[in-house]
Amino acid sequence: MKIAIQGIESSFHDMATRLLFPDTEIELIMCDTFEKVTECIENMSADFGVLAIENTIAGSILPNYNLIDASGLVIYDEVFLNIQMFIMALGGQTIYDIDEVHSHPVALLQCKDYLRKLPPQLKIIEGKDTASEAKKIKEGNLKGVAAIAGKQVAERFGLEILDSNIQNEKDNQTRFVLIGKEAIAPAENANKATLKFELSHSLGSLSNTLQMFTTFNINLTKIQSLPIVGKPWQYAFFVDVMFDDYQLFTEVTKVLKKAVSELKILGVYKHNVENTPSQLIQVLENGK
Amino acid sequence: MKIAIQGIESSFHDMATRLLFPDTEIELIMCDTFEKVTECIENMSADFGVLAIENTIAGSILPNYNLIDASGLVIYDEVFLNIQMFIMALGGQTIYDIDEVHSHPVALLQCKDYLRKLPPQLKIIEGKDTASEAKKIKEGNLKGVAAIAGKQVAERFGLEILDSNIQNEKDNQTRFVLIGKEAIAPAENANKATLKFELSHSLGSLSNTLQMFTTFNINLTKIQSLPIVGKPWQYAFFVDVMFDDYQLFTEVTKVLKKAVSELKILGVYKHNVENTPSQLIQVLENGK
Known part of the structure; x- marks a missing residue:
């Protein structure tokens, strides 16, 4: 299996890849930039990619949200790495x-x-x-x-x-996502999703949208606003939500589509602080 | 007046400074990094600083939010620059x-x-x-x-x-903020504020907080979540809001302080898409 990462063997991206696929033979496609990682998946020189998305000290890696969104890629899984320098x-x-x-x-x-x-x-x-x-x-x-x-x-x-352990903050974790080209049915135990939506400028539209989640026990864990390119000072919102009931979640997103300018589900996956291996390969095999 | 910027004379930060103070003699304190800009203000080797905070293509410059917050500096004004390469x-x-x-x-x-x-x-x-x-x-x-x-x-x-104009996106604007050490009474025409708050993990706490703004006609224009250092995967929220009634705004923030873990007003200023010069000098002189 070919996995594109930024960096070389033994980098943190390589480590994250091994956590996701401990028992699979991996050919690393080593890229100079995050952009090349998504390009490799788009042009199919890699099957999947592993991409850092946020860090407990630096926060979101905003350009990587845009890369996933712009290239139309899908998030299959997440994994967390304790970064010690x-x-x-x-x-x-x-x-x-x-x-x-x-x-x-x-x-x-x-x-x-x-x-x-x-x-x-x-x-x-x-x-x-x-x-x-x-x-x-x-x-x-x-x-x-x-x-x-x-x-x-x-x-x-x-x-x-x-x-050893020479970084300022001893607790320094990075969250990585596994991304790919094709939408697949989420794993049975999926309880987390990354969404993107745009809103009209009307007062309260964001709080109304978030209230929808609250009403249906969908817990917002993270929110970022990113500029919409070509529409100065208008923002798209990227949110992570967690839910218990996938069926209810899909129904809420269906309704929500009518309230926001654009709603895109970037991925539905399992919240994975335990760093359990990805079930992607099994899911793909079952689907065949 | 000494103003700290990242970069040298004729840089975009210098341009932004001239827009804010067209008629004032400025001594630029030229810094290598954004961090040194805030350090110069803290140790009083500069009176104020001018700092890029977001861009219509790249989005928020998240580390600069953290710098303003961590150093306890105040936002006095904003200014927008059309960036052509x-x-x-x-x-x-x-x-x-x-x-x-x-x-x-x-x-x-x-x-x-x-x-x-x-x-x-x-x-x-x-x-x-x-x-x-x-x-x-x-x-x-x-x-x-x-x-x-x-x-x-x-x-x-x-x-x-x-x-000329060789950048990909022809519309490429950057928003800069004028920052300093001392809290001052906001200008009479102030209609915008940057706030930071932290929330408990309870479901819906963000949407409830934002609903407070909506109820009182305070319009949220921007929201970012940034990690709280030392509390892994907990976030502080940085929001920009606009209001018509400053009195009402201060009352709402007073009440809000009881609902969130920490509420900090990073600055109250005039929304300044017209790039009118800063009134800071007049405000400081009147205050004496």
Whole structure:
């Protein structure tokens, strides 16, 4: 099975993919950007994709909502990863031998307090992603250079960890979604959905819409407004909801379609804080 | 008056500052990052700051909401800028002489369709910000290198425009806010506010809160949920509202404080699509 991710092997996206498919042989399609991930699914050079969608510190990755929406892709599943950062370098060095630290800008930001304590002459260099910077150190045999990345990256590329859990906030989780091209019937235990809708400018239209959910015991867990491109200062709303009764949920969305300008269901899936493997393969096989 | 911005003279932040204070002598405190802008205000090396907060294509700049909130700063005013991108280089060259294009990653992204049509051997290089890249070309007398930036940057650094309005979406506006340290009484014509609140997990709490606004003719224009750091998967809500009656608005917020976990008014100001100059200086002088 071909899965498109942003980044390379041992990256956090790779980790998330393994959590979703622990027993499946995966060929990673490694992409430079999130946009290329959705392109790979659209042009079928990948079967599915795994995409970070929000983080407990940075919040929503808004462009990725737009990518899923614009490419007409579907969310099948979610998975959560505890992101811990490690600083790593070639063996036989200590933190005092390091002149340069490379990583993805977001990772550098998350480790700001740690980096501030290092000598001021140490250069902080923004790179493409966490794992690639570590790979470069190994392949180029670069002494005096460290990378900030996940523990698994040090293991994958044989680097030595100089310091552990160096990010400012010890609780740092990222939510990833599994996306693909074809709509499928949701799993039997599905209890969560991601919706997008647009509203007229009339006063109270958002609160009326949300009240519909409340009336039918559909719990809103998250809301983002994103600009509608081509309609300045008008917003589309992306919401995550949880429900007990899928039948009732579909009936409510049917009615809701009449009240909002556009309602799109981006995905119906199981709320998955336990990180249980995806049932997508079984669902697809049963459907055949 | 010292105003902190991200970027250098002639940048879009500089333009936004001039719109707010057309008749005031401004000393720009030029910062590398948005974070340094808020730090400059906190440590009083700048009187105020101007900060981009959302864009009609990319949406909210979520980290800047967190920066304003975390640093306890206040929003005094807003201003809107039409962002048009131009590709520029040293004089006497055409687009066919260019081997490298430099700009801020977001500007490059906004001009993706244009860049795709250029010869594939042309290198696209991500730089610090739009204006700085142009400045480097001028100062280094770099032939064969172009920058993507606003028109005013070409004028400021004496570069020649090779192509105009090259961004994908012709309507590309950014909203900026004027921020500072001290709470002041809002201007008499204030009709907009930015609020932050946190909610319990109980079903319907968001729709009930928004319904309060609807009941009192307070129109919600924008809503974002941002993670509460240290409370995984719990969200704070940042909303923009508009009202006709400031007195009623303050009474509603007083009541609302009893219904939500935390309510903070980040700013009360005039909705300013006309880009009228800020009255802040007059307000401060009257207050003395």
